[in-house]
Amino acid sequence: MRGLRYALLLSATAVVPLAGQRPLTVTGIQSLTFGTLIPGIPSVVSRTDAVKSGRFDVGGPHDTQGRLTFTLPSVLTGPAGATLPLTFSGSDAGFSQSQNIGSQIGFDPKQPFLMTFSGQGRGSVFLGATARPAPTQRAGSYTGTITLNLTAFP
Amino acid sequence: MYTASKAALATLVLGLVATAAVRAQGVNGSITATATVQSPITVTGAQNLAFGNVFPGVAKTIAYSDATNGGRFDVTGQGSAAVTYSFTLPTNLTSSGNNLPIGSWTGYLNTANSTAGGSAITPSATPAGATLSAGGALYVFVGATVTPPSNLPAGSYTGTVTLTVSY
Numbered sequence: 001m002r003g004l005r006y007a008l009l010l011s012a013t014a015v016v017p018l019a020g021q022r023p024l025t026v027t028g029i030q031s032l033t034f035g036t037l038i039p040g041i042p043s044v045v046s047r048t049d050a051v052k053s054g055r056f057d058v059g060g061p062h063d064t065q066g067r068l069t070f071t072l073p074s075v076l077t078g079p080a081g082a083t084l085p086l087t088f089s090g091s092d093a094g095f096s097q098s099q100n101i102g103s104q105i106g107f108d109p110k111q112p113f114l115m116t117f118s119g120q121g122r123g124s125v126f127l128g129a130t131a132r133p134a135p136t137q138r139a140g141s142y143t144g145t146i147t148l149n150l151t152a153f154p
Numbered sequence: 155m156y157t158a159s160k161a162a163l164a165t166l167v168l169g170l171v172a173t174a175a176v177r178a179q180g181v182n183g184s185i186t187a188t189a190t191v192q193s194p195i196t197v198t199g200a201q202n203l204a205f206g207n208v209f210p211g212v213a214k215t216i217a218y219s220d221a222t223n224g225g226r227f228d229v230t231g232q233g234s235a236a237v238t239y240s241f242t243l244p245t246n247l248t249s250s251g252n253n254l255p256i257g258s259w260t261g262y263l264n265t266a267n268s269t270a271g272g273s274a275i276t277p278s279a280t281p282a283g284a285t286l287s288a289g290g291a292l293y294v295f296v297g298a299t300v301t302p303p304s305n306l307p308a309g310s311y312t313g314t315v316t317l318t319v320s321y
Contacts, residue, residue: 024179024180024181025181025183026181026182026183027183028183028184028185028186029185030185031185031186031187031188032185032186032187032188033187033188033189034187034188034189034190035189035190036190036191036192037189037190037191037192038191038192038194038321039191039192039193039194040194043189054185054187055185056183056185071182073187076187076188076189078191084189084191086187127185129187131189133189133191135194136194137191137194138191139191139192139193139194139232140190140191141188141189141190141191142188142189142190142191143186143187143188143189144186144187145184145185145186145187146184146185146186146187147182147183147184148182148183148184148185149180149181149182150180150181150182151179151180152179152180
């Protein structure tokens, strides 16, 4: 019977974090927007730019950790398949437990980042980048998809 | 006891499976990155400002509206875009170290290749604003006056007029 109680105790400990916790979520909130670019002139969007920076909101079990990884495009794609180079520096991403753009911990979006959910099980991720149109860049609209992956560590 | 142990083991296995499922949990979300690239600006010297033969002591004016001798620049860029333009203007045409003064610059801006329906300007180095046509065109016409001194040596006199346009 002692073995039974021990096993039940172990199994109960393992399952408890599933109960009553926020589910893991990643929501794309705001696009990363460069606006109008002039051929040959790079354009930088800061992760602290409230209007142009990209933003994701994440949710999960409060006070637990998660690993963030990005899937980043190296180019934006435009008319007739034309490409516009896009680069990310070592501090172009930022995490805010308080979901405040003015209170971020910067990190390299090309590397995994270990985050901790707030006491309310929330957080926000902000992203900047640099677009580098060539002097002969074809005119038109360019787009790309940025994906944020969140893996939980209960 | 044997039955109890099997039940405990089964419960433990289920618990570990549940734990493993939690560890494997991952989600993702996406946003879009967007940019709009404007057409590059091109400026082409389409027609020279040509005074032809001039005589010492006799000023000669070429109007911007002179279809044959007036100077013209053709500009292309992003449709309907605002641009700034400025000129670099010579004060003399030169020939073998001799100067033929040039001045009294006149000009005209139009989104069509015509000296009607646009706006008169005074070419200068001071930046001014203009708007390209919906199709991204702008035509800039220039005229000027040369004032040959009475002792001007004969020769072929030239100078360069530069138009700079930017978004």
